[in-house]
Amino acid sequence: MRTLEEKATSEWIRxxxxxxxxxxxxxxxxxGDMATYFAENIDGTEISGLVRSYGNRYYKKPIIVDELRxxxxxxxxxxxxxxxxxxxxxxxxxxxxxxxxxxxxxEYYGSRADACxxxxxxxxxxxxxxxxxxxxxxxxxxxxxxxxxxxxxxxxKAVGIVTKGLxxxxxxxxxxxxxxxxxxxxxxxxxxxxxxxxxxxxxxLLDRFKREPLKKEIAFGVVDVHSHVIEPESLIRERIxxxxxxxxxxxxxxxxxxxxxxxxxxxxxxxxxxxxxxxHAVRTAHGLI
Amino acid sequence: xxxxxVVGTYPRIxxxxxxxxxxxxxxxxxxxxxxxxDLQAIERDTxxxxxxxxxxxxxxxxxxxxxxWYDSQSHFAGKLTSVETNGLVRYFDTNTYYRQPVVHGAxxxxxxxxxxxxxxxxxxxxxxxxxxxxGPVTLASLALDKHYRSKKALALDLxxxxxxxxxSLVQAGASHVQIDEPILTRHPDDLTLVSEALERIRSHKxxxxxxxxxxxxxxxxxxxxxxxxxADILGLDLVQGSATWPVLAKHGSTKPLVLGLIDARNTKExxxxxxxxxxxxxxxxxxxxxxYVSPSNGLEFLPxxxxxxxxxxxxxxxxxxxxxx
Numbered sequence: 339m340r341t342l343e344e345k346a347t348s349e350w351i352r353x354x355x356x357x358x359x360x361x362x363x364x365x366x367x368x369x370g371d372m373a374t375y376f377a378e379n380i381d382g383t384e385i386s387g388l389v390r391s392y393g394n395r396y397y398k399k400p401i402i403v404d405e406l407r408x409x410x411x412x413x414x415x416x417x418x419x420x421x422x423x424x425x426x427x428x429x430x431x432x433x434x435x436x437x438x439x440x441x442x443x444x445e446y447y448g449s450r451a452d453a454c455x456x457x458x459x460x461x462x463x464x465x466x467x468x469x470x471x472x473x474x475x476x477x478x479x480x481x482x483x484x485x486x487x488x489x490x491x492x493x494x495k496a497v498g499i500v501t502k503g504l505x506x507x508x509x510x511x512x513x514x515x516x517x518x519x520x521x522x523x524x525x526x527x528x529x530x531x532x533x534x535x536x537x538x539x540x541x542x543l544l545d546r547f548k549r550e551p552l553k554k555e556i557a558f559g560v561v562d563v564h565s566h567v568i569e570p571e572s573l574i575r576e577r578i579x580x581x582x583x584x585x586x587x588x589x590x591x592x593x594x595x596x597x598x599x600x601x602x603x604x605x606x607x608x609x610x611x612x613x614x615x616x617x618h619a620v621r622t623a624h625g626l627i
Numbered sequence: 628x629x630x631x632x633v634v635g636t637y638p639r640i641x642x643x644x645x646x647x648x649x650x651x652x653x654x655x656x657x658x659x660x661x662x663x664x665d666l667q668a669i670e671r672d673t674x675x676x677x678x679x680x681x682x683x684x685x686x687x688x689x690x691x692x693x694x695x696w697y698d699s700q701s702h703f704a705g706k707l708t709s710v711e712t713n714g715l716v717r718y719f720d721t722n723t724y725y726r727q728p729v730v731h732g733a734x735x736x737x738x739x740x741x742x743x744x745x746x747x748x749x750x751x752x753x754x755x756x757x758x759x760x761x762g763p764v765t766l767a768s769l770a771l772d773k774h775y776r777s778k779k780a781l782a783l784d785l786x787x788x789x790x791x792x793x794x795s796l797v798q799a800g801a802s803h804v805q806i807d808e809p810i811l812t813r814h815p816d817d818l819t820l821v822s823e824a825l826e827r828i829r830s831h832k833x834x835x836x837x838x839x840x841x842x843x844x845x846x847x848x849x850x851x852x853x854x855x856x857x858a859d860i861l862g863l864d865l866v867q868g869s870a871t872w873p874v875l876a877k878h879g880s881t882k883p884l885v886l887g888l889i890d891a892r893n894t895k896e897x898x899x900x901x902x903x904x905x906x907x908x909x910x911x912x913x914x915x916x917x918x919y920v921s922p923s924n925g926l927e928f929l930p931x932x933x934x935x936x937x938x939x940x941x942x943x944x945x946x947x948x949x950x951x952x
Contacts, residue, residue, distance in 0.1 A: 386894060386930045386933070387641065387642045387930030387931060387932055387933070388640055388641075388642070388930060388931075389638070389927070389928060389929065389930055390638070390639060390640075390723060390927055391722065391723055391724065392698065392715055392723055392724035392725070393653075393697065394650055394653040394654065394657075396640065396650065399930075401894055440722070441722055443893050443894040443895070444893060444895070445893070445894060445895040482722070484717075485717070485720045485722075486720050514715075514717065515717070538714075564715075
């Protein structure tokens with residue numbers, strides 16, 4: 339299995355290089371699920387049976403059964419493998435402490451805050467290890483960010499523990515939430531860059547960003563990852579041009595809304611090709627190359 | 628002795644190949660290998676299994692597990708006049724998603740949605756099967772309204788539609804009907820609207836027992852007024868909504884209750900004796916003999932094996948209440 343996972347990782351690294359992506363990911367070919375992968379490599383957890391997400395989609399959840407401890411590097415060897423395939427930077431990818439807590443059953447801590455902060459402490463060690471292994475960018479994925487608005491201070495605290503002292507550029511990715519409710523927290527998030535799904539929600543946050551500027555970089559999702567529809571390059575160019583009316587080019591990174599694992603290989607490839615072509619066209623038009 | 632019931636959903640699949648028939652069936656339908664009628668047969672096998680599990684454990688008032696529902700919102704609302712279903716939206720604070728109903732015009736009930744499923748379930752259960760519907764105010768709050776521009780106006784038309792549906796269920800023989808209004812745990816100020824909507828539904832209930840259930844949080848700020856809502860029984864989430872407990876313990880209830888004391892969102896197993904002790908704290912303040920203990924909400928947020936364990940705990944706790952009563 340490891341051989342196949344390495345082969346798939348190498349193929350996706352080569353593909354990203356070939357089409358001209360600047361900051362790469364390893365494609366997470368070895369992760370069944372973003373939360374259970376981390377839980378399987380953390381002491382104090384078990385994995386549950388299947389629970390439903392929606393429709394006919396099911397996933398397994400971590401169960402916290404004892405004190406959470408990092409038994410060793412979780413994703414570092416995969417980062418090292420992927421980074422060795424390319425001279426371009428590969429992002430270190432961490433499932434965030436709030437999402438790990440929110441997507442786990444808890445039979446040990448009995449407190450969402452305690453479980454979240456326990457994840458945060460061990461994920462900080464993982465972030466430090468990724469940085470030591472050469473990661474220039476560390477991304478913390480928090481899709482559960484907007485689950486409970488009253489817990490946003492907890493999320494800020496927990497992510498702050500993870501990113502504390504890192505010299506690598508830090509990114510927080512979130513998606514499919516009620517952004518208007520959490521908007522006030524965007525500038526409080528202790529990361530250098532905020533990565534948002536924008537195209538699925540019709541770029542409807544742009545007006546708010548105009549009124550209330552973001553004080554950090556933005557990674558701006560321009561491709562809907564939950565649709566079979568292939569966005570033409572012209573549409574993606576329009577989205578990037580709209581983003582440039584609000585954000586300066588030096589603070590703007592273009593990416594898909596979210597991970598592409600729910601798309602077919604062909605769909606993922608063409609969406610990424612169109613995205614890169616659109617970004618290149620906009621750069622050329624604005625004299626940014 | 629206090630009775631036992633469930634709140635609505637039950638896990639559709641489990642870990643064994645036999646317990647995954649529904650997942651395979653939906654996949655085969657998507658690939659065009661079977662037709663809708665084949666899938667309905669698989670759904671009904673699953674409903675039989677879900678009822679058998681509840682019957683064997685000894686739950687007094689069961690549900691069909693809402694096995695055929697895509698989700699709590701679109702299954703009913705999506706079959707009304709002027710309603711289409713759209714993209715996925717997160718369902719409260721869960722990691723589950725519903726297809727959002729989009730209201731384009733005046734909503735109206737067309738035809739029974741749940742009655743056939745209820746009749747099938749009742750024919751396969753040794754005990755009464757409770758019919759469960761999402762309440763009109765929750766439906767209105769979670770829908771995308773492009774017509775009424777007023778939650779109240781939409782909710783009241785939805786209440787008329789839910790009322791028609793309740794009428795068809797009662798005509799089919801349902802003796803217990805439950806209306807879920809989890810929105811009250813987020814917007815307690817909606818209670819007046821919930822009560823107005825329930826009045827429309829109550830006129831269709833005939834001799835059936837009407838339960839109003841709230842879950843995913845507490846109703847402490849409105850607990851005293853909730854007792855005046857036009858329902859026969861009140862269902863309370865006392866786990867995620869544990870803040871309701873002190874108010875409940877202080878004021879009691881003139882209506883029978885469904886006490887959602889078993890955590891349906893976490894796998895940690897409760898001690899039946901502790902649950903029974905908690906229920907018995909209400910002795911004298913609540914008519915326990917007319918009341919139920921239950922999970923805190925639907926069981927679909929748990930893996931199937933853990934849901935079964937929770938029902939065993941529920942049954943054991945109820946038996947201990949009987950001993951202590």
